Amino acid sequence: ALAAGHLLGQLPLPSSSRITLLHVSPGIVPDDGQIALDAARGALHPSQAEIEELLREGHPAEQILLAAVEVGADLIVVGASGHSAIARFFVGSVSERVARHATCPVLVARAKHTELNQVLLGVDGSASSAQAAAFLEQLPLPAACEVRVMAVSPRLEELVRVRTMQMM
Numbered sequence: 001a002l003a004a005g006h007l008l009g010q011l012p013l014p015s016s017s018r019i020t021l022l023h024v025s026p027g028i029v030p031d032d033g034q035i036a037l038d039a040a041r042g043a044l045h046p047s048q049a050e051i052e053e054l055l056r057e058g059h060p061a062e063q064i065l066l067a068a069v070e071v072g073a074d075l076i077v078v079g080a081s082g083h084s085a086i087a088r089f090f091v092g093s094v095s096e097r098v099a100r101h102a103t104c105p106v107l108v109a110r111a112k113h114t115e116l117n118q119v120l121l122g123v124d125g126s127a128s129s130a131q132a133a134a135f136l137e138q139l140p141l142p143a144a145c146e147v148r149v150m151a152v153s154p155r156l157e158e159l160v161r162v163r164t165m166q167m168m
Contacts, residue, residue: 001036001079004109005043008077010116012140017049020071024060061097068104075139077107105135119147 008019021040025031033055041051056063068076080095099106121136123129136147 002039002043003111004077004079004107005040007107007109007116009044009046010142011047012142013047013049014140015048015050017047018071019044019047019049019051020054020067020073021051022054022056022064022067024056024058024063026060027057060094061101064094064098065101068102073104075105075107076102077109079111080108081111105132116142116145119145121147121149122152123149124152 005021013019021037021044023033023036023040025033037053037055041053044051054067056067064076064078067073076098078095078098080093095106095108099108119136119141121129121133123133133149141147
């Protein structure tokens with residue numbers, strides 16, 4: 001989660017922006033959420049945005065999604081620790097669940113990559129990739145950040161399979 005804060009702190013957000021820090025305690029063990037919120041606020045130190053804090057209890061992905069709707073979030077930024085496939089099976093991936101079910105764009109920050117020097121935008125001609133490009137165009141990236149666009153197309157076998165299924 002601190003990686004997400006560091007990454008977000010690099011964006012030159014205007015002072016009219018609002019960042020909501022959310023800490024979710026699963027309620028299983030005693031948790032000092034304020035310490036985590038203070039650390040996140042420290043990671044956002046360069047930002048000029050208004051910062052508010054929320055403490056919640058429950059399942060992290062569910063609480064993140066609920067809070068995003070409640071505050072009217074334009075972007076959700078979450079950290080990802082990179083669990084193995086086995087750990088994801090037993091524990092689950094909060095960032096994956098949030099990305100799958102969010103109604104707004106989701107930026108996932110990996111724990112070891114907190115600098116925003118290069119962005120890769122994959123486009124495939126779909127409406128979703130056009131929306132991603134439009135969102136990225138509005139995102140206030142650091143001046144030195146390089147954006148690369150990669151066009152992808154489905155393999156011929158995939159196109160034939162999809163076309164065959166449509167005909168059935």
